[in-house]
Amino acid sequence: MNPFLDVALRSIAVYFFMFAAIRIFGKNQLSQLNAGDIVLLLLISNAVQNAMVGSNNSLEGGLVAATVLFALNFLVKKIIFKNPIIKSLIESDPVVLIKDGIVDNIKMKEQQVSFDELEEVVREHGVENIGDVKLAVLEVDGNISVISMDIENNQTKFTHHKRKFPRKSHKY
Structure with missing residues (x-):
């Protein structure tokens, strides 16, 4: 498999895992960050970095992972804006x-x-x-x-x- 496609697919999987984890554990935990929350975010980012890029530690691999995450986030926000059913699955109601x-x-x-x-x-x-x-x-x-x-x-x-x-x- 193409190493960059591998990075892209891993990044997509991690993105959706993090989305689900934040939804399950309460995305509103992020409304105000304290020192413990910042440490947790740093540790999570470090923990999932290898899951996204695997053994590919090249600059290109990191850029592919970051590009996929930005594009996926852009796409998810567009879908949320246009589809109230998906929005209700991802975001809580007031x-x-x-x-x-x-x-x-x-x-x-x-x-x-x-x-x-x-x-x-x-x-x-x-x-x-x-x-x-x-x-x-x-x-x-x-x-x-x-x-x-x-x-x-x-x-x-x-x-x-x-x-x-x-x-x-x-x-x-």
Whole structure:
């Protein structure tokens, strides 16, 4: 077999393996990286490098692997954009945690968001009381968006919060 075709096929296999692994273990773990996450990413990249290029340590082999990964990522993003069924398989859906001041405890438990964390996020958005929250949404990237009602000016206020503790898992 052509050594560059071998690298390309190995790269494709590793790409889809990593896609599946991130989906299973929670892609939203990547919304905010801490030191442990960075170390994990570096170790994973080192671990899968040999799986992609095999014994081919040439510059050309590395460039083929990188080109295949970029092209495959471009293609997957195009497919996700055009096909909602595939998008739902790859990405999670946003989850409403608070609607009109009422907390959805079932959704919070499913998404492993503690009440203390939710209260902290609401306060970080400048809202004193959960009852004043019109909508709080756990976004697909693991962040929480809050829309509150400004009673004095009778208008809504939107803020977006990066989660300190991203989702721990993803439910299919």
